[in-house]
Amino acid sequence: MDSRLYLIILNLLIVCNDIQSFEDLTSRKSRKLSCMYVDMRNKTLLGYNDIMKQKAFLVLSSRKQLSKEYFDSEGITFILKDSPVNTMKFLKEHTLDLVCEVNPYFTDNTQIIWPGIHVIENMEEAWFVSRFKHPNDKFQFTLFFTHISQKSLEEQDGSQLQAFPNAEIRYVLPVFMLSTQTPHVQTRLQEDALLNCDFSIDHHADVNIVWKLLKKGGQEMKLLTYKGSEKSVVYHVKGIAMYVDEVPKGSASLVVKNVDLEKEGLYTCSVSVNSLFGDQVIHLEVVEPPIVNLNVKSLLLTEGQEQKLVCEASKYYPLDVNIEWLREGRDQTLLPTVLKNVLYSSHKHNNDGTYSLSSFFIFTASQLDNGAVLTCRVEHMSLKHPIRKSVKVRVEESPSYQEFFLGGARVSQSTTEIGVKKKECCHAENKTPRLDFEEKKETEETRSYSSFNWKTRELGSLKVKISCVL
Template identity: 45%
Template sequence: MSSANSVRKKCMFSDLRHCVVHFRSILFTRSESESESEIARNKRLQTKHKMASMEFTLLFGLSVLICGFQASKDASQRKSGRIPCSTGSTRQTDHLVADNIPHVMKDKSWLVLSASDEEHNDLEGVKFILKDSSLNPVRFLKNDADRLICTITLNFTDNIQIIWPSLQNDENTNQWFSAVIRHPDGNFQVTIYMSEVTERASVEEHKLQQHKFLDADTHHVTAVYILSTNTPLIQSTLKKDVLLDCSFSLDHQVDVTVTWLFQGKGRKKIKLLTYNGARKTIQYHSEHVTVHEEDLLNGNASILLRDVALENQGVYTCSVSAAGLYGDQNVHLEIWESPVVSLNVESLLLEEGQEEKILCSASHYYPLDVNIEWLQEDQDKLLVPSIVQNTFFSGHIYNSDGTYSLIGFFMFRASLQDNGITFTCRVEHPSLASPIRRRVQITVIESKRWRLEEWLILTVVILSLILFVTFVHIWRGRLSNKEACVKSTTLTLCSTSGSYRLFQVVGKLRAGINFH
């Protein structure tokens, strides 16, 4: 409105052409500003559309990712309930031989932790589907199921009467299986005793079922007895207390018998202790082991081995008997002592040409598998360290505690080119997660002592000077004392050509004698 008024005022005082031009310029400015605002509005709309499209793409991708993750999780959960097992090879038993029925077990089988058969129809081989029971073997099998090492065997109990209250079958018609499962990293080992869930059958039908087991694809079993250890392999140092783990679980209350045995390398088995569950008594056969009766009543048969020594390493067997079922777990005890590494020097300041022995000692290690290696590294550390040649070893030194020691050394002659190098002693041993390294820094300076060659040259020069001075002295003596004589009352000494001659003055002696 103000711009229109200004135009009118200018038209009143200017010609018509000037008013028209000025009015057109105002209209053009307005149209430009309106077009620019429309372009900006379009850009904002395009930006909003792009943002919306990006949000939709992102949400769609996240939904696909979540669905895929859930699907993979479900698949992994299904796979985690499947444990691949082996069932041994051709074998025969007494009663099967009598019946002329060979027992050939299939090589491939599966232990399935699920009650649904349809979920595992894709599995090839014999399937053992664990039904629900009061025991919970899943706690051992839920992790690393595809890495577990499993072996399933058929237990024949014709000559052993097993009365198991939780089973509804007749005592002689139950098929018994045992699954031994080991973790590849030695985290645990568990034995699961299982009975097949079947309808009542006669003894003759039961024998036929045992034979049909060879060709059956699916067996529904229930876990009735679990024996496990979380320490199938123990590596301990000397003079420590070690807990040997052994636990058992039963689906009903029953008195058990626990026996611990020990077998050292190259020795017979000896009994360490025996627990009688019916009498609630513990009989010790070794003073180095202890067990608590309260723990035994709660299914914990672990023992504590005190103050271990080298003679204590070997195989310990935990045997548990319950209502005719016998199970055992082996615990291997190994003694590992890490080496103590030391050097005779940590740094060396040598003169050029000086020789020094550099020594590395690995002491109090066990077992014997130790390796000492000397490496040389340049000052710039640009090249790969090289192995020092001509390294000598002392041989394994036997210590009083049964451990060993070893010394590796070499002789080093310093040169100026070796200034700043580093020698590294690297020690490897099975008890070490990584090698032990000890370093020696070398500094070489110019020699301030005279070498043998320099001493020889100096000696020759000094001897030459002495000979020269002697020669000059003799020569001058010959010139000055060529005819000189030294006379006395009884003797006359003359020097001719540098030599003295003694003359006896006979006349004067005679005259003297006559005078007296």
């Protein structure tokens, strides 16, 4: 699918979700999120930063009256008032799953001027930033909110504050949100990857956008810069795209084209408006599944015969892969057993950055193996389920022998007769003859000669074994 079309579809889904979320906003019950409030601005007597942590709760509600259960005397309660910045598309179903942290937001004495916001006088903590993360990497977002001014507080139901004198309650208004629905992106080599980055502001405003990449080795590089006042984008590298006409719709998403291993790493989408700076970090990872092959398709062996079995997993990435051999009996009533004494080759590093690995062992045929199934099982992080390649074993009994005795003859004079006998033995079965000669003397001393490698000599008797083999 074309990356631009995919982006349009994703934005349509988000818009539909926003519409549903707006409907939920008017009818929903209040929601309470457990968070952690962390302030790193406190300093000790020695001048070091002292991190202050305490419980915090975010209450999302359109109600003017809240019951006692939404307030806690042991922590700070932030009541998020209704805003054009719609957080419900993330929070309506995942309230209990989220990891949440709230921090005071400051800009080194730079005043934040925001339309329609009157900062409470003499209040140091007027702005806050809260970061939310789904534990299964479904999404993550950053939310900026500010105190509602004292005048606005009086317009709310002021009796509610007096009803809970021991609770620290702050009414806040969300003004800016930056989110991604692709915190962790896995892609195959040579494919395009969409890194989702969306923003929402409570009023129309020009934004500035910067994308950066931190590679595995620690090298950081700037990818692009977008200036909202000029509606223009400057690309610092090739092979990426951001659609400028989607920015006014709240999309700062990036398309990474033709992904290779050099494009792996942590991508940071930074969006700034006025004096608020938000960012989202997205992990782009190349994952290539292995190609698995066996060196044999079938096994037909004679009892005692040996065969080398090789299982090769090739063209996979990243490095870690697990290969094991299993044996399953012909009755298939017992669980497969893992074979021991299996050897492995060293990892082969291919030109495209992928890896290959072989696992092998010497199989000695036995009648107990007749009908058994040997399976190579390969596990890799790119696979939802292991890859299995199997071969069924057929084992024939050792060949039977026909015996002939040539008494008192020279071997050299008996080759014709032996040739006739071996032809009679094997012609009907379309098999190859094999001859074994055993010499017996009166002293019972025995010496053996294989095939036709014998010497001419007088013998007391000659025992000839003719076997027919494939």
